[in-house]
Amino acid sequence: MSLLFEEIDSQPSPLGEISLRRRRIPALGDRDIYEVKLGDEFLMSSMFVAAEEALATLGLAQCKGDKLQVVVGGLGLGYTAVAALQDPRVAELLVVDALETVIGWHKAELVPLGKTLNADSRNRYVHGSFFDLATAPATGFDPDHPGKKLDAILLDIDHSPTEYLNAANASFYTTENLALMAQQLKPGGVFAMWSQNLPDPQFEALLKTVFDTVESHVVSFYNPFMSGDSTNSVYVCRKGTGG
Template identity: 55%
Template sequence: MSARFEELAWSQTPRGTISLRRRLEPTLKVDVYEVKLDDEFLMSSLFTVAEIELARLGLAQAPGTELDVVVGGLGLGYTARAALEDPRVRSMVVVDAMAEVIDWHERELLPGAAELVQDPRTRLVLDDFFAVAASDGGFDPDSPGRRFDAVLLDIDHTPRHVLHPSHATFYSVDGLRRLKGHLRPGGVFALWSDDPPDDDFNALLTQVFEHSETQIVTFANFLTGGESTNTVYVAH
């Protein structure tokens, strides 16, 4: 059994102190990996069902047998690893703005990090997802203008509750149209949200994409003794 608590890494960043820690969850008797930015919890390995379903639900609607995929937000790696489970994925660019998060994976401090970073289909790119989404060059710095079959995004808490004010313009008709320009015909955009379905945001998606739907992902929550939900938007 591991120690009850261990801080694996921390660093001072322009946005605050980011830290990776591992703790023993006594109720479940499992190790939980958590990321904090100052006093705010950014991510946890305790509940990962929806992060995995983001990849599965998004790629399920991606056409073709050889898919080039973008994952926005590396986090603890659950969405990226789930995407690699789809045998149609031939390449995956994972964009994260935090050098520390990429470093944790490259140093294999997280469970499953080795299989992710050592997969030849994976490429980790240090950049601001929202800035490159708004740019003409797009997500692949070595191939400006390259288009993709799917973009899977899990960075902000919700389209309304963003981690940084600069992200807000992405969740607009103009921002979504710029993203669409980086997709191949029939390409998919999928987004994780911590809130219930937002009809106003779904209406924005339908102004840009031919089809949009929301999927409610339900999972057991031992903290409440019941169930919790996240939302996955899928547009193509």
């Protein structure tokens, strides 16, 4: 094994082989870079986390009040979850992931942010399909409190509203299923979603069929492989206060 690369773990999953790797790139300095791959596809790198963190900060900035009940859909390397917990108003965070292996990496602290998440009593991992739980408002996301109402749902699973980690996820992006998810939000609650692409006007129009307000934010970050900036997007939507 090269000192510049290590495969920490690799496990089968319902979506294919998922692996956690650590590497060093000398030109980028003395730091470990963690990566998650699904088959041959890169899912996440600790090099590029600005937009994942912005998903939490931009979404929670639109929440009113305190003692916030928050769901993060998609654990990844934990950056969205940790950014959410940095908001002192968050009383409880449920982090939902369909891949038990990814939750296990955090519980075993094989990834750097696992220790932070495990040490915060507000955080709880939920093993399950975000999309199944989102569209079942009678039961909802919290297995201990069926039908719990939430202040914010922060989603980072698919690459974009039209590029899916799993083809079955496509059915979520409809007025009917987004509305089922919105039933789990309190009046004035927030739904925010990450995308690797620039804002999509058609998706913005779809979101407006469910939510009272829809804003799209472009998040820029330096990409050393391009010697310039790259961009992701965060959609932030608010439910009406009437219900």
